[in-house]
Amino acid sequence: MGKPARGLGFWMTLALVVGNMIGSGIYLLPATLAPLGMNQLAGWGVTLAGALCLAGAFARLGARMPLAGGPYAYAQAAFGPATGFITAWSYWTMIWAGNGSIAVAVVSNLSLIFPWIGQTPGLPALLAVGCVWLLTLVNISSTRAVGDLSIVTTTLKLVPLVALIGLALWWFATGAPRAAQPPVPISPGAIASAAGLTFWGFLGLESATVPADKVENADRVVPRATLIGVALTGLVYMGISLAFAAYMPAPEAAASPAPVADLLRKAFGGGVAEVVALFAAISAFGTLNGFILLQGEVPWAMARGGVFPRWFAKESSRGTPVRSHVVSSVLLTIVALLNYGKGMGDLFQFIASVSLAAGMLSYFLSMAAAIRLLPGERPMIAIAAVGAAFIVWAAWGLGAEALGYGALFVVAGVPVYWAVSRGGASSTAPNGRG
Structure with a gap:
C-alpha cells in the first residue's frame, strides 16, 4: 500500500494541542478554585512550570x-518493548476512559440550552454516543478532516475565554472597582491542592507527538506546536484566573454553576449563559475529536511495534487505523453509557479518575525516556528530570487509593502483552507502515 499524504500542518497541529488541553472544564474550574484564594494563582504557576518542562522534553x-x-514510541526506544507496552497501555486506557467524561460534557452543556434534552429519557445517552461515533467516522475518513475540525472548534472555544480576559483588561484600564476577596492564607498544602486541580487542564500537551507520522515536517512542527500550544494555553488559564481574582468575589464564584457566564453577564446582560453553554459544548466536542484521534493512533502504533495484536495495525486506503478506532470507541461508548445507567454514575466517575491515575505512569516513563535518549544534552536532561519530579508530585496528590486502582489498570494489560509475546508477533519500527 502506498504511503498516504501527511495531512497535518502547523496550524492544524497547534489547534490539536490547544484544543485537547482546553476543554469544557475551564468553564467550571473558577468555581472549584475560588475557595483557595490567591493560592490558585500560585498553583497555576507551579503547574504551568511543570507543564512547560514536560512540553520541552516532548518537543x-x-x-x-x-x-x-x-509516549509509547519514546519508551520503547529507550527501554524496550515491555516498557513501551506499559507506557502505551496506561496512556491508551487514560484516553478512552477519560473521553467518556468529555462526551458527557458535550451533552450536559447542550442540556443547559435545550432543557428538553435532559427531560427526555434516554436522549442524553443517545446524544453522547452519537457524538462519539460521529467523530469516530470523522477520524476514520481522514486525518486532515480531524485537523480541519480542530481548527474550527479551537478557534470557537477561545472566543468567550478571550472575551472574558479582554473584559477584565478593559475594567482594569478604566479603573473599575475590584472585588473584595476574603482573606485566605497562602500555604504549601493549598498550593498543592490548586496544582492538583489545574494539572488536568494541561493533559494532552503531548498530543502533537502521537500522530507525528501524519504531521508535515514533523521534526519542526511537532516541537513548535507543543511548546507554543502549552504557552498559549497557560496564558489563557492564567488570564481567566486573574480575571476572577480581580472582579468576582470568591464566595460568589464558588457558588456559581456557570462562573464564566456570570462574570460575562456583568458586562453583557442576560442571555449570556446560553451562549457560553453553547461555546462550552463546542469546546468539549472539539476536545473529544482530538482525543479520539489519539485513542485510535496509540493501539495502531503498538500493533506496528509488535506489542499489541497485529489485527489493530490494519489501515484504510487513506492511512487511518480503522480497527483501532472502532475498538477504542466501543470501549469509550461503554464508559459514557455508565454515566446514564441507573446507579452507575459513581462507577463512571471511578473509572475516569482511576484511568487518570494510571495515565500518570505514561508521562513519568516519557520523561525517563527523554533522560535516556538525550545523552549529553544536560539542560534538556535537567528539564526532563524536573518534569518527572512534577509528575510524581502530581500523582501523589491523587491519593493512595486512586494510585492503587490505577496500578491495577496497568497490571490488567500484562496478560495482553504476555499473549502477544508468546504468539511471536513480529516487531517493526513504531512508525512503520505497510
Whole structure:
C-alpha cells in the first residue's frame, strides 16, 4: 500500500494541542478554585512550570524522533518493548476512559440550552454516543478532516475565554472597582491542592507527538506546536484566573454553576449563559475529536511495534487505523453509557479518575525516556528530570487509593502483552507502515 499524504500542518497541529488541553472544564474550574484564594494563582504557576518542562522534553523528543505513538514510541526506544507496552497501555486506557467524561460534557452543556434534552429519557445517552461515533467516522475518513475540525472548534472555544480576559483588561484600564476577596492564607498544602486541580487542564500537551507520522515536517512542527500550544494555553488559564481574582468575589464564584457566564453577564446582560453553554459544548466536542484521534493512533502504533495484536495495525486506503478506532470507541461508548445507567454514575466517575491515575505512569516513563535518549544534552536532561519530579508530585496528590486502582489498570494489560509475546508477533519500527 502506498504511503498516504501527511495531512497535518502547523496550524492544524497547534489547534490539536490547544484544543485537547482546553476543554469544557475551564468553564467550571473558577468555581472549584475560588475557595483557595490567591493560592490558585500560585498553583497555576507551579503547574504551568511543570507543564512547560514536560512540553520541552516532548518537543525535543519529537524533533529527534518524529515517531507515531508519542509516549509509547519514546519508551520503547529507550527501554524496550515491555516498557513501551506499559507506557502505551496506561496512556491508551487514560484516553478512552477519560473521553467518556468529555462526551458527557458535550451533552450536559447542550442540556443547559435545550432543557428538553435532559427531560427526555434516554436522549442524553443517545446524544453522547452519537457524538462519539460521529467523530469516530470523522477520524476514520481522514486525518486532515480531524485537523480541519480542530481548527474550527479551537478557534470557537477561545472566543468567550478571550472575551472574558479582554473584559477584565478593559475594567482594569478604566479603573473599575475590584472585588473584595476574603482573606485566605497562602500555604504549601493549598498550593498543592490548586496544582492538583489545574494539572488536568494541561493533559494532552503531548498530543502533537502521537500522530507525528501524519504531521508535515514533523521534526519542526511537532516541537513548535507543543511548546507554543502549552504557552498559549497557560496564558489563557492564567488570564481567566486573574480575571476572577480581580472582579468576582470568591464566595460568589464558588457558588456559581456557570462562573464564566456570570462574570460575562456583568458586562453583557442576560442571555449570556446560553451562549457560553453553547461555546462550552463546542469546546468539549472539539476536545473529544482530538482525543479520539489519539485513542485510535496509540493501539495502531503498538500493533506496528509488535506489542499489541497485529489485527489493530490494519489501515484504510487513506492511512487511518480503522480497527483501532472502532475498538477504542466501543470501549469509550461503554464508559459514557455508565454515566446514564441507573446507579452507575459513581462507577463512571471511578473509572475516569482511576484511568487518570494510571495515565500518570505514561508521562513519568516519557520523561525517563527523554533522560535516556538525550545523552549529553544536560539542560534538556535537567528539564526532563524536573518534569518527572512534577509528575510524581502530581500523582501523589491523587491519593493512595486512586494510585492503587490505577496500578491495577496497568497490571490488567500484562496478560495482553504476555499473549502477544508468546504468539511471536513480529516487531517493526513504531512508525512503520505497510
